[in-house]
Amino acid sequence: MRISELSRRSGVAVPTIKYYLREGILPPGERTSPNQARYDDGHVHRLRFVRALIEVGGLSVATVREVLARIDSDEANLDLRLGTVQKALLPSTDGLSGPAQEAAEQEVVNLLEEYGYRYFRDHPAIASLANVMVAAQALGHNRFAEHLRRYVAVMPQVGVIDIDYIEQARTIDHMLESVVVGTVLGDTAIAAVRRLAQTSESAKRFPPRGSETPGP
Protein backbone atom coordinates (compact mmCIF):
# COMPACT_ATOMS: atom_id res chain seq x y z
CA MET A 1 0.00 0.00 0.00
CA ARG A 2 1.07 3.63 -0.35
CA ILE A 3 1.14 6.37 2.18
CA SER A 4 -2.43 7.57 1.88
CA GLU A 5 -3.80 4.11 2.54
CA LEU A 6 -1.36 3.66 5.40
CA SER A 7 -2.70 6.90 6.80
CA ARG A 8 -6.30 5.80 6.42
CA ARG A 9 -5.74 2.39 7.99
CA SER A 10 -3.70 3.63 10.91
CA GLY A 11 -5.60 6.85 11.59
CA VAL A 12 -2.38 8.88 11.50
CA ALA A 13 -2.15 11.96 9.25
CA VAL A 14 0.15 11.73 6.24
CA PRO A 15 2.48 14.58 7.33
CA THR A 16 2.81 12.89 10.71
CA ILE A 17 3.77 9.63 9.04
CA LYS A 18 6.42 11.48 7.07
CA TYR A 19 7.65 13.01 10.32
CA TYR A 20 7.90 9.59 11.93
CA LEU A 21 9.82 8.32 8.91
CA ARG A 22 12.26 11.21 9.27
CA GLU A 23 12.61 10.50 12.98
CA GLY A 24 13.40 6.86 12.32
CA ILE A 25 10.37 5.76 14.31
CA LEU A 26 8.76 4.14 11.31
CA PRO A 27 11.02 2.11 9.01
CA PRO A 28 11.10 3.24 5.36
CA GLY A 29 8.85 1.43 2.94
CA GLU A 30 10.14 -0.89 0.32
CA ARG A 31 11.34 1.11 -2.70
CA THR A 32 9.62 0.31 -5.96
CA SER A 33 11.38 3.08 -7.85
CA PRO A 34 13.79 5.87 -6.92
CA ASN A 35 11.01 7.93 -5.43
CA GLN A 36 8.19 5.55 -4.66
CA ALA A 37 7.80 3.19 -1.73
CA ARG A 38 5.38 0.52 -0.63
CA TYR A 39 4.20 -0.07 2.95
CA ASP A 40 2.68 -3.16 4.49
CA ASP A 41 0.70 -4.37 7.51
CA GLY A 42 3.83 -4.18 9.60
CA HIS A 43 3.84 -0.44 9.09
CA VAL A 44 0.20 -0.19 10.11
CA HIS A 45 0.94 -2.11 13.27
CA ARG A 46 4.03 -0.09 14.02
CA LEU A 47 2.07 3.13 13.67
CA ARG A 48 -0.65 1.94 16.02
CA PHE A 49 2.03 0.86 18.45
CA VAL A 50 3.71 4.26 18.32
CA ARG A 51 0.42 6.09 18.80
CA ALA A 52 -0.45 3.91 21.79
CA LEU A 53 2.89 4.62 23.44
CA ILE A 54 2.55 8.36 22.85
CA GLU A 55 -1.15 8.89 23.51
CA VAL A 56 -1.97 6.24 26.08
CA GLY A 57 1.41 5.83 27.69
CA GLY A 58 2.47 9.45 27.47
CA LEU A 59 5.94 8.69 26.11
CA SER A 60 7.88 11.33 24.18
CA VAL A 61 8.83 10.77 20.57
CA ALA A 62 12.48 10.57 21.63
CA THR A 63 11.73 7.80 24.14
CA VAL A 64 9.68 5.92 21.59
CA ARG A 65 12.59 6.07 19.16
CA GLU A 66 14.94 4.76 21.85
CA VAL A 67 12.61 1.90 22.74
CA LEU A 68 12.02 0.89 19.14
CA ALA A 69 15.71 0.99 18.31
CA ARG A 70 16.27 -1.50 21.08
CA ILE A 71 13.39 -3.72 20.01
CA ASP A 72 14.74 -3.70 16.46
CA SER A 73 18.31 -4.33 17.57
CA ASP A 74 20.04 -7.40 16.22
CA GLU A 75 21.59 -8.27 19.56
CA ALA A 76 21.30 -12.04 19.84
CA ASN A 77 21.21 -12.34 23.63
CA LEU A 78 17.54 -12.13 24.55
CA ASP A 79 18.10 -11.23 28.21
CA LEU A 80 20.27 -8.33 27.15
CA ARG A 81 17.68 -7.10 24.67
CA LEU A 82 14.88 -7.34 27.23
CA GLY A 83 17.02 -5.51 29.74
CA THR A 84 17.94 -2.61 27.48
CA VAL A 85 14.33 -2.26 26.36
CA GLN A 86 13.26 -2.00 29.99
CA LYS A 87 15.99 0.50 30.71
CA ALA A 88 14.71 2.81 28.00
CA LEU A 89 11.37 2.91 29.79
CA LEU A 90 12.61 4.50 33.00
CA PRO A 91 13.11 8.26 33.24
CA SER A 92 16.78 9.15 33.16
CA THR A 93 18.19 9.43 36.63
CA ASP A 94 21.42 11.25 35.91
CA GLY A 95 21.94 14.35 37.93
CA LEU A 96 20.62 12.70 41.07
CA SER A 97 23.35 12.99 43.62
CA GLY A 98 24.20 14.37 47.03
CA PRO A 99 24.31 12.76 50.43
CA ALA A 100 20.54 12.70 50.90
CA GLN A 101 20.13 10.83 47.62
CA GLU A 102 22.80 8.28 48.53
CA ALA A 103 21.40 7.70 51.98
CA ALA A 104 17.98 7.16 50.43
CA GLU A 105 19.42 4.72 47.90
CA GLN A 106 20.93 2.72 50.72
CA GLU A 107 17.58 2.73 52.46
CA VAL A 108 15.95 1.40 49.29
CA VAL A 109 18.55 -1.34 49.00
CA ASN A 110 17.92 -2.32 52.61
CA LEU A 111 14.22 -2.59 51.88
CA LEU A 112 14.85 -4.77 48.85
CA GLU A 113 17.08 -7.06 50.90
CA GLU A 114 14.50 -7.27 53.63
CA TYR A 115 11.76 -8.32 51.24
CA GLY A 116 13.89 -10.79 49.33
CA TYR A 117 14.09 -8.92 46.04
CA ARG A 118 16.81 -9.94 43.62
CA TYR A 119 18.30 -6.74 42.32
CA PHE A 120 21.45 -5.11 41.05
CA ARG A 121 22.72 -2.00 42.71
CA ASP A 122 22.75 0.24 39.65
CA HIS A 123 19.17 -0.49 38.65
CA PRO A 124 17.80 2.92 37.61
CA ALA A 125 14.58 2.30 39.53
CA ILE A 126 16.58 2.39 42.77
CA ALA A 127 17.73 5.94 42.08
CA SER A 128 14.25 6.90 40.98
CA LEU A 129 12.68 5.53 44.14
CA ALA A 130 15.31 7.16 46.33
CA ASN A 131 14.58 10.43 44.56
CA VAL A 132 10.93 10.15 45.52
CA MET A 133 11.93 9.54 49.13
CA VAL A 134 14.17 12.60 49.15
CA ALA A 135 11.38 14.75 47.72
CA ALA A 136 8.88 13.49 50.31
CA GLN A 137 11.37 14.15 53.08
CA ALA A 138 11.90 17.71 51.85
CA LEU A 139 8.15 18.22 52.11
CA GLY A 140 8.16 17.02 55.70
CA HIS A 141 6.31 13.81 54.87
CA ASN A 142 8.23 11.63 57.25
CA ARG A 143 5.71 8.83 57.17
CA PHE A 144 6.32 8.34 53.48
CA ALA A 145 9.18 5.90 53.99
CA GLU A 146 6.91 3.57 55.94
CA HIS A 147 4.34 3.95 53.18
CA LEU A 148 6.94 2.86 50.64
CA ARG A 149 7.79 -0.21 52.68
CA ARG A 150 4.23 -1.37 52.27
CA TYR A 151 4.41 -0.89 48.52
CA VAL A 152 7.57 -2.96 48.44
CA ALA A 153 5.73 -5.63 50.38
CA VAL A 154 2.85 -5.96 47.91
CA MET A 155 4.45 -5.26 44.52
CA PRO A 156 6.01 -8.71 44.07
CA GLN A 157 2.49 -9.89 43.30
CA VAL A 158 2.37 -7.42 40.44
CA GLY A 159 5.83 -8.55 39.30
CA VAL A 160 4.52 -12.09 38.98
CA ILE A 161 1.55 -10.93 36.93
CA ASP A 162 3.81 -8.92 34.64
CA ILE A 163 6.35 -11.66 34.02
CA ASP A 164 3.52 -14.12 33.40
CA TYR A 165 2.26 -11.77 30.73
CA ILE A 166 5.61 -11.57 28.99
CA GLU A 167 6.28 -15.27 29.30
CA GLN A 168 3.13 -16.20 27.45
CA ALA A 169 4.26 -14.49 24.26
CA ARG A 170 4.79 -16.92 21.42
CA THR A 171 7.61 -15.30 19.47
CA ILE A 172 10.62 -13.23 20.49
CA ASP A 173 9.25 -10.18 18.71
CA HIS A 174 5.95 -10.57 20.47
CA MET A 175 7.78 -10.97 23.75
CA LEU A 176 9.71 -7.75 23.24
CA GLU A 177 6.52 -5.95 22.32
CA SER A 178 4.81 -7.42 25.37
CA VAL A 179 7.50 -5.98 27.60
CA VAL A 180 6.78 -2.53 26.24
CA VAL A 181 3.01 -2.84 26.17
CA GLY A 182 2.98 -4.44 29.59
CA THR A 183 5.19 -1.75 31.05
CA VAL A 184 3.82 1.36 29.35
CA LEU A 185 0.13 0.55 29.07
CA GLY A 186 0.56 -1.29 32.36
CA ASP A 187 1.68 1.88 34.11
CA THR A 188 -1.37 3.72 32.84
CA ALA A 189 -3.65 0.83 33.73
CA ILE A 190 -2.22 0.49 37.21
CA ALA A 191 -2.60 4.21 37.87
CA ALA A 192 -6.27 3.94 36.90
CA VAL A 193 -7.00 0.76 38.87
CA ARG A 194 -5.20 2.24 41.84
CA ARG A 195 -7.49 5.27 41.82
CA LEU A 196 -10.51 3.01 41.61
CA ALA A 197 -9.20 0.96 44.51
CA GLN A 198 -8.62 4.12 46.55
CA THR A 199 -12.13 5.36 45.87
CA SER A 200 -13.52 1.97 46.76
CA GLU A 201 -11.55 1.65 49.99
CA SER A 202 -12.44 5.19 50.94
CA ALA A 203 -16.14 4.48 50.35
CA LYS A 204 -15.92 1.36 52.48
CA ARG A 205 -14.21 3.13 55.33
CA PHE A 206 -16.36 6.25 55.30
CA PRO A 207 -19.73 5.09 53.99
CA PRO A 208 -21.62 7.85 52.21
CA ARG A 209 -24.90 8.73 53.89
CA GLY A 210 -27.61 6.26 53.00
CA SER A 211 -25.51 3.18 52.45
CA GLU A 212 -25.16 1.94 56.01
CA THR A 213 -27.45 -0.70 57.43
CA PRO A 214 -30.73 1.15 57.89
CA GLY A 215 -31.51 2.32 61.44
CA PRO A 216 -34.67 1.70 63.49
Added chain:
Amino acid sequence: MRISELSRRSGVAVPTIKYYLREGILPPGERTSPNQARYDDGHVHRLRFVRALIEVGGLSVATVREVLARIDSDEANLDLRLGTVQKALLPSTDGLSGPAQEAAEQEVVNLLEEYGYRYFRDHPAIASLANVMVAAQALGHNRFAEHLRRYVAVMPQVGVIDIDYIEQARTIDHMLESVVVGTVLGDTAIAAVRRLAQTSESAKRFPPRGSETPGP
Protein backbone atom coordinates in the same frame (compact mmCIF):
# COMPACT_ATOMS: atom_id res chain seq x y z
CA MET B 1 11.73 37.36 53.65
CA ARG B 2 12.02 38.81 50.16
CA ILE B 3 12.17 37.09 46.84
CA SER B 4 15.93 36.49 46.72
CA GLU B 5 15.90 34.69 50.04
CA LEU B 6 12.83 32.74 48.99
CA SER B 7 14.77 31.72 45.91
CA ARG B 8 17.80 30.69 47.92
CA ARG B 9 15.81 28.68 50.44
CA SER B 10 13.64 26.91 47.90
CA GLY B 11 16.27 26.38 45.23
CA VAL B 12 14.00 27.92 42.60
CA ALA B 13 15.33 30.75 40.38
CA VAL B 14 13.87 34.21 40.93
CA PRO B 15 12.41 34.54 37.40
CA THR B 16 10.76 31.17 37.85
CA ILE B 17 9.21 32.31 41.11
CA LYS B 18 7.85 35.37 39.35
CA TYR B 19 6.48 33.11 36.66
CA TYR B 20 4.73 30.96 39.25
CA LEU B 21 3.29 34.07 40.86
CA ARG B 22 1.92 35.14 37.48
CA GLU B 23 0.46 31.69 36.92
CA GLY B 24 -1.28 31.77 40.27
CA ILE B 25 0.65 28.71 41.45
CA LEU B 26 2.32 30.63 44.26
CA PRO B 27 0.14 33.02 46.27
CA PRO B 28 1.31 36.66 46.28
CA GLY B 29 3.41 37.81 49.22
CA GLU B 30 2.12 40.17 51.84
CA ARG B 31 2.40 43.75 50.55
CA THR B 32 4.54 46.03 52.69
CA SER B 33 4.31 48.91 50.22
CA PRO B 34 2.82 49.38 46.75
CA ASN B 35 5.67 47.50 45.14
CA GLN B 36 7.27 45.45 47.86
CA ALA B 37 6.12 42.14 49.25
CA ARG B 38 7.15 39.77 52.01
CA TYR B 39 7.15 35.96 51.79
CA ASP B 40 7.14 33.37 54.56
CA ASP B 41 7.83 29.70 55.25
CA GLY B 42 4.52 28.81 53.67
CA HIS B 43 5.85 30.09 50.38
CA VAL B 44 9.02 28.05 50.74
CA HIS B 45 6.96 24.94 51.35
CA ARG B 46 4.61 25.67 48.50
CA LEU B 47 7.55 26.06 46.13
CA ARG B 48 9.05 22.76 47.19
CA PHE B 49 5.66 21.16 46.78
CA VAL B 50 5.27 22.57 43.27
CA ARG B 51 8.76 21.47 42.26
CA ALA B 52 8.13 17.95 43.56
CA LEU B 53 4.90 17.67 41.58
CA ILE B 54 6.58 18.94 38.41
CA GLU B 55 9.97 17.25 38.63
CA VAL B 56 9.23 14.03 40.47
CA GLY B 57 5.61 13.57 39.54
CA GLY B 58 5.88 14.90 36.00
CA LEU B 59 2.77 17.09 36.27
CA SER B 60 2.31 20.05 33.95
CA VAL B 61 2.16 23.58 35.32
CA ALA B 62 -1.50 23.72 34.31
CA THR B 63 -2.33 20.57 36.27
CA VAL B 64 -0.43 21.85 39.28
CA ARG B 65 -2.47 25.05 39.17
CA GLU B 66 -5.68 23.05 38.99
CA VAL B 67 -4.70 20.84 41.91
CA LEU B 68 -3.61 23.74 44.09
CA ALA B 69 -6.75 25.72 43.35
CA ARG B 70 -8.75 22.79 44.66
CA ILE B 71 -6.59 22.37 47.74
CA ASP B 72 -6.94 26.06 48.48
CA SER B 73 -10.68 26.06 47.85
CA ASP B 74 -12.93 27.16 50.68
CA GLU B 75 -15.42 24.38 50.09
CA ALA B 76 -16.44 23.18 53.54
CA ASN B 77 -17.39 19.60 52.64
CA LEU B 78 -14.18 17.60 53.06
CA ASP B 79 -15.30 14.63 50.98
CA LEU B 80 -16.08 16.97 48.11
CA ARG B 81 -12.71 18.67 48.37
CA LEU B 82 -10.86 15.38 48.48
CA GLY B 83 -12.84 14.16 45.51
CA THR B 84 -12.19 17.19 43.33
CA VAL B 85 -8.50 17.13 44.22
CA GLN B 86 -8.30 13.50 43.13
CA LYS B 87 -10.18 14.28 39.93
CA ALA B 88 -7.60 16.89 38.95
CA LEU B 89 -4.95 14.19 39.12
CA LEU B 90 -6.33 11.99 36.36
CA PRO B 91 -5.65 12.80 32.71
CA SER B 92 -8.68 14.26 31.01
CA THR B 93 -10.75 11.61 29.33
CA ASP B 94 -12.92 13.75 27.09
CA GLY B 95 -12.89 12.75 23.51
CA LEU B 96 -12.99 9.07 24.35
CA SER B 97 -16.01 7.66 22.64
CA GLY B 98 -17.16 5.13 20.12
CA PRO B 99 -18.61 1.66 20.51
CA ALA B 100 -15.29 0.01 21.33
CA GLN B 101 -14.73 2.47 24.17
CA GLU B 102 -18.23 1.92 25.56
CA ALA B 103 -17.96 -1.83 25.38
CA ALA B 104 -14.63 -1.64 27.18
CA GLU B 105 -16.13 0.60 29.86
CA GLN B 106 -18.85 -1.95 30.45
CA GLU B 107 -16.20 -4.63 30.73
CA VAL B 108 -14.38 -2.55 33.32
CA VAL B 109 -17.57 -2.06 35.30
CA ASN B 110 -18.18 -5.80 35.24
CA LEU B 111 -14.70 -6.39 36.61
CA LEU B 112 -15.26 -3.89 39.39
CA GLU B 113 -18.53 -5.58 40.32
CA GLU B 114 -16.91 -8.97 40.29
CA TYR B 115 -14.18 -7.90 42.66
CA GLY B 116 -16.46 -6.01 45.01
CA TYR B 117 -15.23 -2.52 44.27
CA ARG B 118 -17.45 0.37 45.31
CA TYR B 119 -17.47 2.78 42.40
CA PHE B 120 -19.52 5.33 40.54
CA ARG B 121 -20.07 4.93 36.85
CA ASP B 122 -18.62 8.26 35.75
CA HIS B 123 -15.33 7.84 37.61
CA PRO B 124 -12.73 9.12 35.13
CA ALA B 125 -10.46 6.17 35.87
CA ILE B 126 -13.04 3.87 34.29
CA ALA B 127 -12.78 5.68 30.96
CA SER B 128 -9.01 5.77 31.28
CA LEU B 129 -8.79 2.06 31.93
CA ALA B 130 -11.19 1.28 29.11
CA ASN B 131 -9.04 3.40 26.83
CA VAL B 132 -6.02 1.27 27.67
CA MET B 133 -8.00 -1.86 26.87
CA VAL B 134 -9.07 -0.47 23.52
CA ALA B 135 -5.48 0.42 22.66
CA ALA B 136 -4.23 -3.04 23.64
CA GLN B 137 -6.97 -4.64 21.57
CA ALA B 138 -6.01 -2.54 18.54
CA LEU B 139 -2.47 -3.89 18.90
CA GLY B 140 -3.76 -7.43 18.90
CA HIS B 141 -2.90 -7.99 22.56
CA ASN B 142 -5.94 -10.04 23.34
CA ARG B 143 -4.50 -11.42 26.55
CA PHE B 144 -4.33 -7.94 28.00
CA ALA B 145 -7.87 -8.03 29.38
CA GLU B 146 -7.00 -11.09 31.46
CA HIS B 147 -3.87 -9.30 32.60
CA LEU B 148 -5.99 -6.37 33.76
CA ARG B 149 -8.25 -8.65 35.74
CA ARG B 150 -5.27 -9.71 37.79
CA TYR B 151 -4.37 -6.09 38.47
CA VAL B 152 -7.92 -5.47 39.63
CA ALA B 153 -7.56 -8.46 41.94
CA VAL B 154 -4.44 -7.19 43.71
CA MET B 155 -4.87 -3.40 43.73
CA PRO B 156 -7.30 -3.27 46.67
CA GLN B 157 -4.27 -3.97 48.85
CA VAL B 158 -2.68 -0.82 47.49
CA GLY B 159 -5.91 1.08 48.04
CA VAL B 160 -5.80 0.15 51.72
CA ILE B 161 -2.20 1.35 52.01
CA ASP B 162 -3.06 4.63 50.33
CA ILE B 163 -6.12 5.40 52.41
CA ASP B 164 -4.18 4.51 55.57
CA TYR B 165 -1.61 7.09 54.56
CA ILE B 166 -4.19 9.82 54.09
CA GLU B 167 -6.09 8.91 57.23
CA GLN B 168 -3.06 9.41 59.43
CA ALA B 169 -2.74 13.09 58.57
CA ARG B 170 -3.33 15.34 61.55
CA THR B 171 -4.93 18.39 59.97
CA ILE B 172 -7.25 18.89 57.03
CA ASP B 173 -4.58 20.76 55.09
CA HIS B 174 -2.10 17.99 55.73
CA MET B 175 -4.70 15.48 54.62
CA LEU B 176 -5.30 17.30 51.35
CA GLU B 177 -1.57 17.51 50.75
CA SER B 178 -1.22 13.83 51.58
CA VAL B 179 -3.76 12.98 48.92
CA VAL B 180 -1.66 14.77 46.33
CA VAL B 181 1.71 13.54 47.57
CA GLY B 182 0.39 10.02 47.99
CA THR B 183 -1.11 9.99 44.52
CA VAL B 184 1.56 11.81 42.52
CA LEU B 185 4.75 10.69 44.26
CA GLY B 186 2.95 7.40 44.83
CA ASP B 187 2.51 6.87 41.08
CA THR B 188 6.21 7.46 40.53
CA ALA B 189 7.15 5.25 43.46
CA ILE B 190 4.87 2.45 42.34
CA ALA B 191 6.28 2.57 38.81
CA ALA B 192 9.78 2.21 40.25
CA VAL B 193 8.94 -0.56 42.73
CA ARG B 194 7.05 -2.38 40.01
CA ARG B 195 10.13 -2.40 37.78
CA LEU B 196 12.22 -3.70 40.66
CA ALA B 197 9.65 -6.39 41.31
CA GLN B 198 9.65 -7.37 37.63
CA THR B 199 13.42 -7.59 37.56
CA SER B 200 13.37 -9.64 40.73
CA GLU B 201 10.70 -12.04 39.55
CA SER B 202 12.42 -12.39 36.21
CA ALA B 203 15.71 -13.21 37.93
CA LYS B 204 13.99 -15.81 40.09
CA ARG B 205 12.30 -17.47 37.16
CA PHE B 206 15.28 -17.42 34.80
CA PRO B 207 18.32 -17.57 37.08
CA PRO B 208 21.36 -15.92 35.54
CA ARG B 209 24.23 -18.32 34.96
CA GLY B 210 26.13 -18.97 38.16
CA SER B 211 23.30 -18.61 40.63
CA GLU B 212 21.74 -22.07 40.41
CA THR B 213 22.61 -24.76 42.86
CA PRO B 214 26.08 -25.91 41.74
CA GLY B 215 26.18 -29.08 39.68
CA PRO B 216 28.31 -32.24 40.29
Added chain:
DNA sequence: TCGAATGGATAGTAGTGCTATCTGCTATCG
Protein backbone atom coordinates in the same frame (compact mmCIF):
# COMPACT_ATOMS: atom_id res chain seq x y z
C1' DT C 1 -1.49 11.87 -21.78
C1' DC C 2 -2.45 14.38 -18.04
C1' DG C 3 -4.14 15.31 -13.49
C1' DA C 4 -3.82 13.50 -8.90
C1' DA C 5 -0.85 11.43 -5.75
C1' DT C 6 3.82 10.40 -3.99
C1' DG C 7 8.39 10.91 -1.71
C1' DG C 8 11.53 13.91 0.08
C1' DA C 9 13.19 18.38 1.60
C1' DT C 10 12.50 22.65 4.01
C1' DA C 11 10.10 25.84 6.59
C1' DG C 12 6.56 27.20 9.68
C1' DT C 13 3.39 26.76 13.85
C1' DA C 14 1.25 26.12 18.51
C1' DG C 15 2.07 25.09 23.07
C1' DT C 16 4.98 24.66 27.26
C1' DG C 17 8.13 26.16 30.66
C1' DC C 18 10.91 28.97 31.66
C1' DT C 19 14.52 33.27 31.24
C1' DA C 20 15.96 38.06 30.17
C1' DT C 21 15.26 42.79 30.01
C1' DC C 22 13.16 47.02 31.25
C1' DT C 23 10.90 50.46 34.30
C1' DG C 24 9.89 52.79 38.20
C1' DC C 25 10.11 52.36 42.93
C1' DT C 26 12.15 51.26 47.72
C1' DA C 27 15.29 49.89 51.28
C1' DT C 28 19.51 50.72 53.35
C1' DC C 29 24.11 52.05 54.30
C1' DG C 30 27.60 55.48 54.78
Added chain:
DNA sequence: CGATAGCAGATAGCACTACTATCCATTCGA
Protein backbone atom coordinates in the same frame (compact mmCIF):
# COMPACT_ATOMS: atom_id res chain seq x y z
C1' DC D 1 20.87 62.98 51.97
C1' DG D 2 22.39 60.55 48.21
C1' DA D 3 24.42 56.55 46.02
C1' DT D 4 23.57 51.94 45.14
C1' DA D 5 21.59 47.71 45.35
C1' DG D 6 17.50 45.13 45.21
C1' DC D 7 12.50 44.62 44.30
C1' DA D 8 7.85 44.04 41.90
C1' DG D 9 5.58 43.83 37.88
C1' DA D 10 5.19 43.94 32.86
C1' DT D 11 6.69 42.50 28.42
C1' DA D 12 9.39 40.10 25.31
C1' DG D 13 12.25 36.39 24.01
C1' DC D 14 14.02 31.55 23.86
C1' DA D 15 14.58 26.47 23.54
C1' DC D 16 12.26 22.51 22.88
C1' DT D 17 8.57 19.30 21.31
C1' DA D 18 5.38 17.49 18.18
C1' DC D 19 3.55 18.21 14.63
C1' DT D 20 1.75 20.70 9.97
C1' DA D 21 2.22 23.13 5.58
C1' DT D 22 4.38 24.08 1.32
C1' DC D 23 7.12 23.07 -2.47
C1' DC D 24 8.96 20.34 -6.25
C1' DA D 25 10.26 16.77 -9.34
C1' DT D 26 8.59 12.25 -10.26
C1' DT D 27 5.36 8.65 -11.05
C1' DC D 28 1.05 6.28 -11.01
C1' DG D 29 -3.38 5.34 -12.92
C1' DA D 30 -7.31 6.39 -15.95
